Amino acid sequence: ILLLFIQLTKLNAIIPFDGIIHRSSDGSSYAFLSSPRIGGHASFIEQLTPSGTLAVAWFTGVLFWNNETQILHLYHTSQVAHGSENTSQIWHVQSKDRGATWSTPEPFYTLPGAYDRHRIIPSFDGNELIFLCYNSTSAPYSFILRLSLEMSIVTRTDINQSVYLIQPTVIRLNNTSKLRAFFRDKRAVWIYYADSDDDGLNWTIPKPTYLPNNDAAIVAYTLKSGAVIMSFDNHNGTQQPRSPLTVALSYDNGITWPYHRDIQIHDDDNDTYVGEYSYPSLIQSFWKGSDDNDVHLVHTYDRETIKYRRFNEKWIKQGK
Known part of the structure; x- marks a missing residue:
């Protein structure tokens, strides 16, 4: 597991693989993270307050910043x-x-085959943390773990009929106990979704959205405007490359997606070569200031390093 901290700067020199953020001609910003070895994949991004520093982990790490305990x-x-x-x-x-330093690793959940992937969310009553997980077996499926903050007890809820639907990414609907989960489809056809009216204790049977999936990771997140942003590889089929990596916006909690913009189509130094641009993770800035509405996204860049992108909601709508 690799962990890197990004300081938000505005520099113009183009020096890839150095972690420095550069302005792009399309109005967004980007950086190639500095990895100690080639092979970056499966990144996750979190923001630390009050500094606004972004922390990025990759190779199956999910970060959670507790602002109360720091x-x-x-x-x-x-x-x-x-x-x-x-x-x-x-x-x-x-x-x-x-x-800077880390505790000794301890087991959290030891069921063989268990994986976590996406953002941990507080329960509606604030007494638990909800972990979004899946089991990597011959017939993989998704489940939820709930950690009681008072008792440190972990309980589990399987998501109904989610076989071959993995890596759930969850949004909270309209600041209520209603949750909506979106799933990667191992069959490589569509992104699926399921709903919970009781904060994740029970789930509806998953249904397909009209967004395609190529058996690659996705991520969903609710912006301050109320829009839902989704990042995904915009086609289906198992034989297709993990490109283009796209962001889309929904204004009805993920039912329709009227705005799309590609994040990455070809390698930056080769406009004909199509590599792997996958496993996105994103967060919106939550400090106060001129960049308060920026979206920060990280993704696998051709299994060589992690690429960082920064843009806003308006930038997505301006896409072709």
Whole structure:
């Protein structure tokens, strides 16, 4: 697991793989993160307050910043060396100095094959944390873990009929106990969704959206405007490349998606080569200031490094 902190700067020099943020001609910003070795994949982004620093982890790490305690948590998978994914467990480490040092890893959830992928969300009553997980077996499926903050007890809820629908990414609807989960489709046809009216305790049977999926990761997030943003590879089929990586906007909680804009189509230095641009993770700035509405997105860049992008809601609407 690799962890990197991004300082938000506005520089113009083009020096890839150095972590420095540059302005793009299309109005967005970008950076190639500096990795100690080639092979960056499956990134996750979190924001630390009050500094506004962005923390990025990759290789199956999910970060959670507790603003009250000022502790940064990392929940990551661990599996038998050279073993299959069905040996995976979820482990936990924490940092009390904003990522400079870390605690000794401890098991969090040890059911073989368990994976976490997306943002941890507080329960509606604030007494629990909701973890979005899936089981990597021959017939993979999704489930929810709930961590009681008072008792430190973990309980589990399986999502109905979610076989081959994995890596759930969840939004809260209209600041209520209603949740909507979107799923990656192992059959490589559509992004699916399911609803919960009771804060994730029970779920409807998943239904397809009209957004395609090529058996690659997706992510959904609710912006301050109320719009839902989704990032995904914009086609279906298992034989297709994980490109283009696209962002889309919905103004009816993910039922329709009238605005789309491609984030990455070709390699930056080769306008004909199509690489892998996948496993997006995103967050919107929540500090106050001129960049308060910026969206920060990280994704796999050709399995070489992690690429960072910064843009806003208006930029997506201006896409062709």
